[in-house]
Amino acid sequence: MKKELITCVIIAVLLTGCGTSSAGKTGDIQNTETYTEGANLKQAGLGGLTALYDDSVWTYTEEQGSDSSLAFEDANGSILGISCSKEGFYQHPLDMIGTIRMVTSPYAGYQETEEPTEVEVQGNTWYEWVYQYEENGKTLISLNRLFGKNYYAYVLTYVAEQDAYDAGRNEALKVMNSVIVEVEDNTQAEEKAQEFLAGEWDLGNSGYLVMNEDWTYAWYMDSSKDEKNMHKGTYRGDVSNSTMGFEEGEGIYLVLFPEVLYVNGEAGQTSNAKYDYGITMTQQADGNYQMINSSTFAMYNMKRQ
DSSP, X not given: OOOOOHXXXXXXXXXXXXXXXXXXXXXXXXXXXXXXXXXOEEEEEETTEEEEEETTTOEEOGGGOBTTEEEEEOTTOOEEEEEEEEOSSOOOHHHHHHHHHHHHTTSTTOEEEEEXXXXXXXXXXXXXXXXEEEETTEEEEEEEEEEEETTEEEEEEEEEEHHHHHHHHHHHHHHHHTOEEOOOOOHHHHHHHHHHHOEEEEOGGGOEEEEOTTSEEEEESSTTOOTTSEEEEEEEEESOBTTTTBOTTTEEEEEEEEEEXXXXXXXXXXXXXXXXXXXXXXXXXXXXXXXXXXXXXXXEEEEEO
C-alpha cells in the first residue's frame, strides 16, 4: 500500500539531516529483549542511532527515505519511519511533540489516543505518544517515540491504517525497543556558559532568577524568593549559537527546562517544555546584561547579584 502518510512528511519537512544513513546486514548482532537469536535481523543506522529489524517483516524502502530519514514497510503497507536532525536550539521531546501537533491537529478526525509518556529504551529516556487522523476517507493511527539531547532530535514513527494497526504494532515496537542512540555531548561549551550563568540575577519587574552549579534553576516572581510563586527545573547553556547569530565571546545561549510551576502555592505546569534565550555579553553602563526570548522576543534586563 503506497500512500502519503502525514507523519513521514512532517519528519522530512521539519527536520534537517544530522548524518548519513544505512540499512543492511549487521555483522555482529547482540541479543536484546526484543529479539531472539533466531530472528532474521538487519541493522539500520542514522546519525548516532542504530536499530535492529527483521527483514522478513520490514522491507527497507529507499525511495521513501532521505539523508535524514529511513522508511520501512510491512506486508500491510504500514510504515515504520526513523528520523534524525540537528536543530538550532536544544531539544525536548514534549516541545517536539508540540511542533508535530500544530501540523497534525487540523486534520480530519484528529484525536490523541495516548498522552506522551516516558519510556526507558536501552539506557535513554524517550517519550511515547499515539494519535490518529483521517486521510482519503481512512483512519490512520500513528505511534511515535521521540528523543532529544542538546541539539539533536530523533523521531520513530509507526503509521498504519486502523484495521492493520494491531497486526504490525508489536513488530514495530520490537524495532523501537532495539534502538541505541549515542549523541555527542556539549559538555565543554556548557561548562564555559555556566561560568557566566551560575549565580543570582535580578530581572527587575520580570522576577529573580537563580541558576545553580548543579544545573538546577529557580525563577521567582521577585527577590523575596517566595516559593509560592515561581517555576523551577534544569537549565543548560552554550557560548555560541549560529541560529541566534553569535560566536563565543559575543553572547550566551540559555535554555530552561521547567519541571513545575507554583502560583499562589498551587503546583502546575508551564505552557512550554522549554524556553530559549540569548544573552548579550556587552554589559550596559548600569551593570545590566540584555536577554531575549527567542520565541516571543521579550527583552529582559538582568543584573548579577
